[in-house]
Amino acid sequence: MPVPRQAEKLLHILNKTTTASLSQAHQAHAHLLKTGISSVPRHTTKLLSLYANHQCFSDAESLLNSFSGPDLFAFSTLIYAYTKFNEFKRTLKLFSEMFCDGLFPDAHILPSVIKACSGLSVLEIGKQVHGFGLTCGLTLDSFVESSLIHFYVKCNELVDAHKVFDNMVERDMVSWSALAAGYARKGDVVSAKKVFEEGKKLGFEPNSVSWNGMIAGFNQSGCFVDAVLMFHEMHLCGFKSDGTSISSVLPAIGDLRDLYIGIQVHGHVIKMGFGVDKCIVSALIDMYSKCECAPEISQVFEEMDLVDLGACNALISGLSRNGLVDKALNIFKEFQGQRMELNVVSWTSMIACCSQHGKDIEALELFRSMQVAGVKPNSVTIPCVLPACGNVAALTHGKAAHCFSLRREFFDDVYVGSAMIDMYANCGQIQIARCCFDRMPVRNVVSWNAMMGGYAMHGMAKEAIQIFHQMQQSGQKPDIVSFTSLLSACSQSGLTDEGHRYFESMSRDYGIEARVEHYACIVSLLGRAGKLEEAYSIIRKMSFEPDACVWGALLSSCRVHHNLSLGEVAAKKLFELEPHNPGNYILLSNIYASKGKWNEMDKVRNIMRGKGLRKNPGCSWIEVKYKVHMLLAGDKSLPQMAQIMNKLNELSMEMKKSGYLPHTGFVLQDVEEQEKEHILCGHSEKLAVVFGILNTNAGSPLRVIKNLRICGDCHAVIKFIATFEKREIYVRDTNRFHHFKDGECSCGDYWTSDPRTSLFESLNESTLSVELVTKDFLIPEHLASNYQLIC
Numbered sequence: 001m002p003v004p005r006q007a008e009k010l011l012h013i014l015n016k017t018t019t020a021s022l023s024q025a026h027q028a029h030a031h032l033l034k035t036g037i038s039s040v041p042r043h044t045t046k047l048l049s050l051y052a053n054h055q056c057f058s059d060a061e062s063l064l065n066s067f068s069g070p071d072l073f074a075f076s077t078l079i080y081a082y083t084k085f086n087e088f089k090r091t092l093k094l095f096s097e098m099f100c101d102g103l104f105p106d107a108h109i110l111p112s113v114i115k116a117c118s119g120l121s122v123l124e125i126g127k128q129v130h131g132f133g134l135t136c137g138l139t140l141d142s143f144v145e146s147s148l149i150h151f152y153v154k155c156n157e158l159v160d161a162h163k164v165f166d167n168m169v170e171r172d173m174v175s176w177s178a179l180a181a182g183y184a185r186k187g188d189v190v191s192a193k194k195v196f197e198e199g200k201k202l203g204f205e206p207n208s209v210s211w212n213g214m215i216a217g218f219n220q221s222g223c224f225v226d227a228v229l230m231f232h233e234m235h236l237c238g239f240k241s242d243g244t245s246i247s248s249v250l251p252a253i254g255d256l257r258d259l260y261i262g263i264q265v266h267g268h269v270i271k272m273g274f275g276v277d278k279c280i281v282s283a284l285i286d287m288y289s290k291c292e293c294a295p296e297i298s299q300v301f302e303e304m305d306l307v308d309l310g311a312c313n314a315l316i317s318g319l320s321r322n323g324l325v326d327k328a329l330n331i332f333k334e335f336q337g338q339r340m341e342l343n344v345v346s347w348t349s350m351i352a353c354c355s356q357h358g359k360d361i362e363a364l365e366l367f368r369s370m371q372v373a374g375v376k377p378n379s380v381t382i383p384c385v386l387p388a389c390g391n392v393a394a395l396t397h398g399k400a401a402h403c404f405s406l407r408r409e410f411f412d413d414v415y416v417g418s419a420m421i422d423m424y425a426n427c428g429q430i431q432i433a434r435c436c437f438d439r440m441p442v443r444n445v446v447s448w449n450a451m452m453g454g455y456a457m458h459g460m461a462k463e464a465i466q467i468f469h470q471m472q473q474s475g476q477k478p479d480i481v482s483f484t485s486l487l488s489a490c491s492q493s494g495l496t497d498e499g500h501r502y503f504e505s506m507s508r509d510y511g512i513e514a515r516v517e518h519y520a521c522i523v524s525l526l527g528r529a530g531k532l533e534e535a536y537s538i539i540r541k542m543s544f545e546p547d548a549c550v551w552g553a554l555l556s557s558c559r560v561h562h563n564l565s566l567g568e569v570a571a572k573k574l575f576e577l578e579p580h581n582p583g584n585y586i587l588l589s590n591i592y593a594s595k596g597k598w599n600e601m602d603k604v605r606n607i608m609r610g611k612g613l614r615k616n617p618g619c620s621w622i623e624v625k626y627k628v629h630m631l632l633a634g635d636k637s638l639p640q641m642a643q644i645m646n647k648l649n650e651l652s653m654e655m656k657k658s659g660y661l662p663h664t665g666f667v668l669q670d671v672e673e674q675e676k677e678h679i680l681c682g683h684s685e686k687l688a689v690v691f692g693i694l695n696t697n698a699g700s701p702l703r704v705i706k707n708l709r710i711c712g713d714c715h716a717v718i719k720f721i722a723t724f725e726k727r728e729i730y731v732r733d734t735n736r737f738h739h740f741k742d743g744e745c746s747c748g749d750y751w752t753s754d755p756r757t758s759l760f761e762s763l764n765e766s767t768l769s770v771e772l773v774t775k776d777f778l779i780p781e782h783l784a785s786n787y788q789l790i791c
Contacts, residue, residue: 052081184217254290289318320353390426425454527557
């Protein structure tokens with residue numbers, strides 16, 4: 001049948017499969033159908049290849065299905081294209097269809113199929129393909145053998161990879177390098193070095209791929225010393241390092257915190273002219289940040305010829321790691337001002353930086369700004385922002401993040417789910433936290449610890465113990481954090497015997513040696529129960545030097561039980577360990593004040609003044625109408641202050657009618673009783689509760705976060721307010737949650753005898769008034785309805 005001239009031109013286009021456009025391919029396809037020559041194999045196969053090169057896979061599959069009898073070459077063309085563009089699922093599907101059509105693969109198709117199995121890490125299917133290759137004799141082909149080695153290495157089946165390598169007809173350098181690097185990535189140092197040395201005996205001369213594979217592999221598996229030694233050996237062998245080897249060894253040096261070697265490698269970078277390599281600059285910044293060399297971090301960045309986004313992200317992360325949050329924030333804003341296209345890594349790093357260093361409101365504002373900027377958060381961003389929500393009890397904002405993770409299908413991520421549990425527990429919603437825990441498809445030790453820690457914070461020791469046992473029944477082994485949460489739960493609820501038993505079983509039954517945090521928990525547990533001498537005895541028997549947490553737990557217990565002698569011992573140790581921590585001086589002065597030793601108290605206060613120590617004023621946070629409000633001592637200009645004080649006075653009158661008298665014993669100052677009552681009115685948690693009552697609907701629950709311990713008077717007052725106003729009130733102090741309802745508290749009044757910071761409260765919150773700082777972030781009010789979550 002004669003071919004029209006126009007069709008001949010289009011067929012000529014088909015021969016130029018790499019340059020023809022997709023529209024030209026469609027035209028050629030149409031004319032092939034119109035002229036009736038579409039059944040000619042050479043034309044249709046070329047058209048198939050053209051569609052595949054343009055990644056127009058649906059058209060390619062339609063064309064293949066239209067064949068009356070597609071041949072092996074047609075399948076091979078499309079399978080190769082699928083693998084080239086990492087369409088691995090399509091590759092295996094087409095491979096299966098080829099068998100259904102009665103066609104068997106050859107040595108050209110099998111490497112592509114094995115690569116697809118490797119890309120998807122489907123070990124069983126890969127083994128089936130391997131078995132088929134053995135049966136047909138295709139595994140004798142060098143390309144097939146090399147593909148199988150890479151497949152088994154990728155699936156971490158190094159024994160099988162080694163067998164394939166040993167049986168190779170012609171061993172090649174690529175397969176040898178891949179096998180050695182595979183052992184290095186697994187952390188099998190002995191096997192990796194053995195294979196590497198045996199390769200030299202086989203006549204293989206290591207090249208850049210071989211050396212870099214070993215260095216990068218050891219670094220990835222945490223064998224940092226071996227990574228550095230391999231880098232050193234490479235130089236001794238006269239092989240020059242390149243950008244990849246340097247970028248691989250610098251993280252290992254950083255994790256070893258070996259600044260001396262790091263400086264040497266930096267000098268080598270300058271000498272070799274690698275200072276313009278963006279990856280190396282980022283690795284240098286990361287190395288110096290791990291070595292806690294803040295000036296060098298900025299210096300390396302400033303010496304860059306052209307600012308790179310990866311280096312910017314490394315700079316932000318490095319400054320954050322070294323606690324330079326304000327500097328990181330300023331630099332981040334500079335990047336925004338320069339209209340740099342910051343990506344999700346940039347935003348997430350900055351959010352994590354703020355969240356980890358107490359700038360929770362800034363973290364939430366960044367999260368909102370990130371979305372306004374059109375950058376979509378990912379499964380790493382959500383666990384970074386959720387702690388900020390929990391820290392300031394921004395429940396509405398936490399729910400918004402929860403909804404976002406559900407819409408983007410992040411919630412099934414184990415770290416997102418664990419962070420969600422922690423956030424809800426910190427916001428007082430322990431039931432929702434448990435709901436999230438129960439719905440997790442997969443749990444790891446972080447998930448179990450988050451739930452256990454949540455119960456501990458809420459004083460629900462029985463539930464925490466139950467979770468601990470369920471954790472073991474599930475096959476998950478408890479770790480150091482698990483026992484910290486368990487001991488904390490026992491301490492919160494006064495379960496002295498149970499806590500002591502778990503402390504003893506750590507090393508005996510689980511092989512976990514007690515750390516300083518566990519000793520702090522057991523000292524607090526015994527101290528709260530009044531067993532101060534026993535607590536002190538445990539401290540003296542510690543196999544290592546107790547730190548400030550341990551002595552602080554003892555001093556706090558001494559304050560509760562007015563034990564002056566042991567209190568002075570603990571305070572003396574704390575003054576040596578933390579000479580500039582005002583909290584320790586305040587605790588000792590509290591003990592003196594409780595004993596009426598005003599002169600000694602004044603001496604401690606004078607020491608504080610002499611050292612220039614001054615504690616930041618206490619503050620409380622409360623979320624009202626999608627906004628987090630922070631009440632901070634220090635400003636008399638609060639617009640609602642008159643209303644708050646009037647309401648507080650009204651409640652005070654009602655309390656006195658009911659027989660309540662202010663607990664003036666919590667004011668550790670030598671002043672008149674009337675002045676003490678006035679002082680107690682200034683505590684920020686009371687002000688936050690009253691502010692919430694004035695600005696929310698009657699009967700709605702209130703959630704307050706306090707940066708200090710709640711004092712006994714505030715505890716009693718809020719219990720009364722919860723009954724009188726018919727409200728549920730949640731107050732989280734530095735130690736635990738207090739759930740006030742119907743005149744009762746979830747703590748069972750177990751903690752009300754510890755005015756650990758009441759002296760400080762008296763000297764700061766009461767005499768100064770309160771400033772209201774309002775922050776509106778994350779959810780604009782008119783959009784709030786879009787973020788509602790029903791649990």
